Amino acid sequence: MAQGTRMGTATGGRVGKGIRTGVAAAAAALAVATVGGCMYSRPKMPPPPAWATASPSASYDSSDPTSSETTPGYDTSPSPTEETFDPDGRSDVHGSGCDFSSSLRQFTYTISLTNPSTTSTYSYDMRIDWMKDRPADGSSYGQHQRSVVVAPGATETYTAKYTLNQSSWQAFWFTCHVTRAQKTKM
Known part of the structure; x- marks a missing residue:
């Protein structure tokens, strides 16, 4: 009995230890494969650019001519920036x-x-107006009109002028106003 116990223990120990070691190794391999992304992995694709918009794209299975399954895809062409015209x-x-x-x-x-x-x-x-300021009653002392052509991205500067016809006047208050700047494309 003592011998059977020793033998059982020795045999059971070896067999039990071998099975436990094999199961532990398989579990470790499974864990590594799962964590590492090998098991049930999907193909890795780079993320779409930030400006890409999701859009449906059709996929076709050549073995099934009636296939017309729609799968999500990305439109990778950037939308053109349009200038607004006011x-x-x-x-x-x-x-x-x-x-x-x-x-x-x-x-x-x-x-x-x-x-x-x-x-x-x-x-x-x-159109530039020099307006009466105190009291501000909407009346104009004078105005200047001119057309100016400006190239893309450029700045044009000029001095608008208006000369009073009268030779004498009392002190007065005035303001300058751009009352019109009508823009047209050339």
Whole structure:
């Protein structure tokens, strides 16, 4: 009995240890394969670019001519950036130096026109008004009109002028206004 126990223990130990070792090795291999991505793996594809949009694409199985399964895909062509056109070009205008010279009896206002387009040339039909300010009643002391052509991405600067016809006046308050900057494509 003692011998059978030893033999059983020795044999059982070897067999049990061998089975346990084999099961442990298989479990470890399975874990490594699963964690490593080998088991049931999908083909690795790079992610689509940020600007790509999901769109359906048809897939065709040559063995089944009636196949028309739709699978998700990506449209990898970037959408073209379109420039928007606003015929009111006052946002393209910057004015500075609103002034009046008493010796010349002349109003002046420096205008800078910046064409925001990278592809189109614009013509700006400008109107500058020197308006009564105190009291501001909507009346104009004078106006200046001019058309200016500006190339894509360029800035054109000019000084608008208006000379008063009267030779004498009292002190007055005035403001300069770009009242029109109608923009047309050339």
